[in-house]
Amino acid sequence: MVRAPFYDENGVKKGAWSAEEDEKLKAYVQQHGHCNWRELPKYAGLSRCGKSCRLRWINYLRPDVKRGNYSKEEEELILQLHQKHGNKWSLIAANLSGRTDNEIKNYWHTHLKKVKTNKVTKKQQNEEISKQKSTQKREISGIKTNLANQIPSNQIFESSPFSPLSSEISTVCSNQESTEDSPPTTFKFQELYDNNGDFWANPFLADNLEAESGNSMNFDFIGGFNPPYDLEFDENYLFYQAMKELPENYQPQLYPY
């Protein structure tokens, strides 16, 4: 459960404490107190650093330290205090006699965090999702405006219509003109959010074989220049996120067909 004991390059012992070390530290602190943690290990006959001694005393050896077996009242109190103060473990610990900040922090991460998550209602979940959606829309709308300003009027823009209820493949687009010898490079994107039929208003998930993990995709850019590097999609890559990664000078100017 704990790190195996070892000595660092300065001969300072680290890792799990032995019963003998515990006894030495306990005896010394009980007899002399701990006015100077840095000097303490020297006088107590320990090869530990002061910090390690302090932690061991506070979290484990202190006589009034309470360990394990949290009561319902303690759990409720921790939840309340965490809601009020966030990750201020020392502040929370100050309100629970005998509990240390480290122990409360561990208890939070292993038990209470889950409790808190489970308490989130369906309504709260929906609110969160809708908040995320509107943020996504705002971001995409910015990109859309940018595109609208930059696509020359003689460029034909086409986005295949979405199937109104489909969450399957939503559109196919190409970055080059097709000829008999050179079929179009097609990319399929799965609409992730609202199916409102607007290609640019939603993020899409690259979904077909051409966009397999590790494959790179070359986009043609209006004005005839290309970004200085290829974009790589992984299996969960959001289309609009990829666009956002372009340097400022190469803002998304996908060449639509």
Added chain:
DNA sequence: AATACGTCCAACCGCCGAACC
């Protein structure tokens, strides 16, 4: 039975502010 994976927690680490020189 062997292996892989997940959980839990003691202990470590880096950072920060206060106290001291």
Added chain:
DNA sequence: AGGTTCGGCGGTTGGACGTAT
């Protein structure tokens, strides 16, 4: 005033142990 030391805090990690496959 500036540098150093120290204690305290929060985040992270190592690895024992339990459970699933």
